[in-house]
Amino acid sequence: MNKPLAVGLLALALAGCASSQPEQPFTLTLAHINDTHSHFEPSDTRLTLNKKTVYTRIGGHPRLLSYANVLREQAAEADQPLLFLHGGDGWQGSGYFKLNEGTMNADLLSRLQLDAMVLGNHEFDLDNQRLAAFIQSVEFPVLAANLDASEDADLQAADNLTPYVLYAFKGNKKKRIDSVADAGKSPVVAVMGLVLEDMPEIASHTGQVRFAQEIATAQQTVNALKEQGVKYIVALTHLGLDRDQRLAEKVNGIDVIVGGHSHSLLGDFSNLGWAKEAPYARQFNNPDGLGQTCVVQAGKFAQAMGQVSVSFTLDGRVERCEGTNTLLADKVFYSDIRRQDKHRLPDAQQQLMAKAITELPNITQIDEDDALRAHIDEQYRPALLKAYGKVIGHVPLPLAHVRLPIANKGSQVAPLVAASQLYWVNTPEVQSITGRRVDFSLVAVGAVRNNIEPGELKEGNVNLEVLPFVNAMSLVSLTGHQMAGLLLETVNGSIGAEAHSGKLPYGAGLRYTFNETSRGRGYVARMEYLHDGQWQRIDPNARYQVALTGYHASGNDGWNTFYEAQKVATDRLDLAYVEGNLTVFPVARLGKSEQGAIEVHYQNQALDCQQSGVTCNADARAFIDYVQARRPILTALPESGVKLNRL
Template sequence: MKHILVAGALALALSGCASQQPEAPFTLTLAHINDTHSHFDPSDAALTLDGRQVYTRLGGFPRLLSYANTLREQAQLADQPLLFVHGGDAWQGTGYFKLNQGAMNADLLSRLGLDAMVPGQHEFDLDSARLAAFIEGVNFPVLAANLNARKDPALNAAGNLYPYVLYAFDGNDKERLESMEDADSDPVVAVIGLVPEDLSEQAANPGRLAFNHEVETAQRTVNALRAQGVKHIVALTHLGLERDQRLASRVNGIDLIVGGRSETLMGDFASLGLGKNPPYAQQVTNPDGRAKTCVVQAGHFAQAMGRVSVTFTPDGRVSRCEGGNTLLTDGVFYNDIRRGKQHRLSEAEQQRLNQAVAADARMAVVAEDAELRRHIDTQYRPALNAAYGEVIGHVPATLTHQGLPGQDGSASDLGPLVAASQLYWANTPEVRAVTGRRADIALVGASAIRTPLEPGALRQGNVTLELLPYSTPLSLVSLTGRQLAGLLLETINASLADNQAAGAFPYMAGLRYRFDETRKGAGFLRMIEVRQGRQWVKLDSNASYNVVINGYHASGNDGWNSLYQLQRVLTDRIDLARVKGRLTAFPVARLSQTRRGAIRVHYINQALRCRAGGVQCNTDAEAFMDYVRERRPLLTPLADSGITLNRL
C-alpha cells in the first residue's frame, strides 16, 4: 500500500503553503454515489406521483454517466471545482457480478469518470488477489487510510491503493498532486478513505488484512494534512450514517463526509413513497465546538446521485453546505410492475407525470448514455441472458429474508413462499406419479435461502443462481406428529439460543404453530396444527405425515439432527432429481456418518450423483419456478407465515 503521509521536517517545511491559499471563499461541489451493487441496468421502482402509485425505472450506469456529464458541463460553464466519488460496495447485487465478478465493475466504474472510491465490505467478498486486480484495473484512486495491507502480498503490492489523494483546483481545472510539494497558490482538497474498523469480522474474505481504528486514523491523517497546509478535507467512507455522524462528532478538521453502507437516501422522500429519511447535508459539530462537518449519502443500486456544494471561509472552515439527492428516472410510467403495453399510462398521463417530475428537485428524467448502453448490451448482456433465462414472474416490492423472525415483528417473506412452492410442486400430477404419495407439509431451513428478491422481473437465474443456488434435490419423508414436534422444538430452540444457528430456523407450509419462549433460548410449542383441505386440525402425535424437505436438511445437516437419528437404520425417504430431463425417484435406505462427521446417504438402488452428466438435482429451485409461473406470477408475501413466536 502506498503511503503519501509526509512527516516531521518536511511537513514543517511545507506548512508555509497555507499562507499561499487564496483569501477569497472557495466552493467545492461533489457528485457522489454509493452501494451501487452491480446495478448496471435500471432498477424497477414503485413511486407515488400525482397521488397514485406508478412504476418506473430508476438509474443504471448509463443514466448515472449522463447525469454526471450534465453536472460536469454545468461546473465547466461556471468555472467551478467538481469531484465525483463512490462511497463503496460496488460489488455483488446482480447476475452481472455473479458472471463477471470484479472485472465488469472495474470496466464500467472506470467509464463513469470517478475521482476516487473507498472499498466497501463487499469488495472483500472474493480473495485479496481479485480485489487487487480490481484496484489495479480502475482508472481512479482507491482510498483506505485505515487499511493495513502489509501482511497481504496481493494488496500490499497494489499500486493504486492510497490512504488519501490530493486535488488542486484552478476554477474547474483539476490536477492530481503526488504531495503538497507540487502545490502552488491554488486551493487543494484532500480526500481520505475510511473503511469499517471491524471489517475483519464482517467481510467474507478479509485475508491477512488489518483494519485500524476509524476515529484515531482519521484524526491522525487530518492532523498530518493540516500540517502540510491542506485546508479542505473530505472523508470518503463506508461506515454507515450513524458511524459517519459519530466520526464527525469525534474528529476535528473533516469538512465533508461522503458515506455509504447504510444505503440511506438522505432527504424527505415520503411524498414519493420512499420515506422521510435524515436530512441531506446534515452538519455535525466537531469536538472543538467550533467547526462543523457536513454529512451526505446517496441511497443505493445506482438509482440516485447526490450533489453537495460546500463553501469554505478563507481560513478553511465550512460556512455553507447544501444540496440533495436526485432520483434518475427514464420518464416512462406504468400502473403495474409487469410493464406490459396494457399497463403503460396514456400519453396525457405520461406528460402530466413528467411535468410533476420536472417541478420536483428530488427527481430528474435522464436519458441513458448511448455509448455505455451499447457497450453493456454487446459485451455483457448476451451472457447474462443466456445464464439467467426467461422471465418467470414479477416482484412488485422487495421480498426479504432473515433467519430468525425478529422481536420487532420482522420476518422472512421468502421462507413461507419457498415452503409453499415445495408443497405445491410435490403435489403436482407429475411428481405424484413418481412418488405415489401426497405431501402434507413442507419444511424449509432458513439457510437454504440465500438472497432477498428485489422489485422487477424475476428470471430463472435469479432463482437457480441466487435465491436457491445449491442445486439441492427435494426429499419426501414420512414423520409422525411426535417426530415433527420434536424437530420443530430442536430447530427453534437452537435458533433462539444462538443467533449463529438461525440458519436452522424452520419455515413451513401446510402447518402452523405457536411457540412460547419460557427462558432465554428455550421454550415450548403451545399449539401445532396441520392443514386438511380448508381446515386446520390439531397435529396428531401418532399419525404419519408426508413431509417435503430439501435433501440437505432432510439428512440432518445444519442442526436438524433428529432427522439424521431417525434415518440411521431405515427410512422411507425419496429424493427427487431429473435424469436426462425425466423426473426420477431415488429411494433412500439409510443414513450414516463418516469419521469426520459428514453425513452419507445410502440409496436402495442407484445412487443419486448430482455431478453426473444429464443429472439435475435442483428440484428445490424447479419447484419455486413452477410455483411462480403457475400460481403467483405477481410474487407477493403470503398473508400468514404460520409462525407465532412469543419471545421474552
C-alpha cells in the same frame, strides 16, 4: 501507493514543512453514489405523481453517466471545483457480476470517470487475487486508510489502493498531487477512505488483510493531513449511516463524510410515495466544539445521485453544507409494473407526469448515455440473456423485499427463501444423504438481494439476482436458549445505533416477536416453531435442527451465536454439489485466523467452493426446486413470521 498507514502518514509529515495553503473562500461540490451493486441496468419502480400511481424505470449506469456529465458541465460553466465519489459496494447484486466477477465493474465504473472509490465489504466476496485485479484496472484511486495489506500476497502490490488521495484545484480544473507542496497556491482537497473495522466478520474473503479501528485511524489521518497543510478533508466511507454520524461526533477535522453500506436514501421522498429518511447533508458537532461535519449518502442500486455543495470559512471550517439526492428517472410512464405497450400512459398523461417531475427537487428525467448503453448491449447483455435459462414459474404480483418490517410488513421474498430451504432439506432425496429431519430454517435478510417482479421467473432470476452469493447449505443444531440469544443479537444488531439491517433473520417453521424497549434495544417476547402442524413454544433446553447458509452458520455477519456454539465441536453438515451430485461435508469445529476471519475445520475432506467440479449454490437450487415442485404460481406467504414492535 498501497502502503501501511504509518508509511503514508510519514510521507505527509515530511511534506508538511514546505506547505502554505492560501487563506481564501472555497466552495466544493461533491457528486456521489454508493452501493451500486452491479445494477448496470435501470430498476423498475413505482412512483406517486399527481396523486396517481405510475411505474417507470430509474437509475442504471448509463443514466448515472448522463447525470454526472450534466453536473460536470454545470461546474465547468461556473468554474467551480467538483469531485465524483463512490461509497463502496460496487460488486454483487446482479447477474452481470455473477458472469463477469468484477471485470465489468472495473470497465463501467471507469467509464463513469470517478475521482475515488472506497472499498466496500462486498468487494471482498470473491478472493483477493480478483480484487487486486479490479483495483489495478480501474482508472481512479481505491481508498482505505484503516486497511493494511502489507502481508497479503495478492493485495500488497496493488499500488492503486491507497489511504487517501489529494486533489489540487484551480477553479474547475483539478490535478491529482502527491503532497500539498505540489499544489503551490491552489486549494487542496484530501479524500481519505475508511472501511469496516470488523470486515473479517462480515466479508467472505479478506485473506491476510488487517483492519484498524475506524475512529482512531480517522483522527490519526486527519491530524497528519492538517499538519501537512491540507485544509479541506472528505472522508469517503463504507460504514453505514449510524457509524458515519458517530465518526462525525468523535473525530475532529473531517468536513464531509460521503458514506455507504446502509443504503440510506437521505431526504424526504414521501412526495413520490417513497419513505422519509434522515435529512440529507445533516451537520454534526465535532468533539472540540469548534468544527462541524456534514454527512451524506445516496441510497442504493445506482438509482440516485447525491449532490452536496460545501462552502468553507477562510480558516477552513464548514460554513454551509446543502444539497439533495436526486432519483434519475426514465421519460416513459406505465400503469403497470410489467410495462407492456398496453400499459403505457397516453401522451397527455405522460406530459402531466413529466411536468410534475419538473416541480420536484428530488427527481429528474434524464436519458441514458448512448455510448455506454450501446457498450453494455454489445459487450455484456447477450451473455446475460443466455444465462437466465429456463422458466421455472410465474409471478402474478410484485414480491417486495424490504429489510426491516415497517408496521410489521416485512420482506415478501425472504420468507419464501426460508420456506424453500426448509422444504428442500426435508425432501427424501436430501434426507437420504443427511439422515436428518430439520425443524426450521433461517435466512438473513441481507442474503436476499432483490425484489421479484411480475411475469416469468427464470432460473437466472434466482441464482443471478435474488440469491447471487453461491452458498452451501448447512444443517446444525442449537438449543432453544441459543436460539433466543441469536435472535437477540441479530435483531438488536439490525435496529441499533450501529445497525446493519442485513443481519435480521427471517425463518420458515419459526416465528418470533421482538419488543423494542429503548432505541435500538429490546427483547424476544415470543419464539415458536411449527411441530406436527401446531405452533409450540421453543424449549430453552431442547435442541433443534436448523437449516441455513454456510456463511451464516459459521457466525459471519454478526450471527456470533453460531460461532460460539461450534468453537469446540459441532454436528454441522455442509451440503454442496460435487460433479453434479449432492455431497455432505461434516464439520468438526470453527476457529478464527490471526486476522479474525472465521475458519471452518472439516472432519475429512474440506469443502472448497473454488475447486473444479464443486458447486456451492445449494441455496439457489433449493429455491428453484421449491418453485417448480410447490409454487409454480409464486405469491407471497400469508405471514412473514417476524413481528417487530418498535417504539
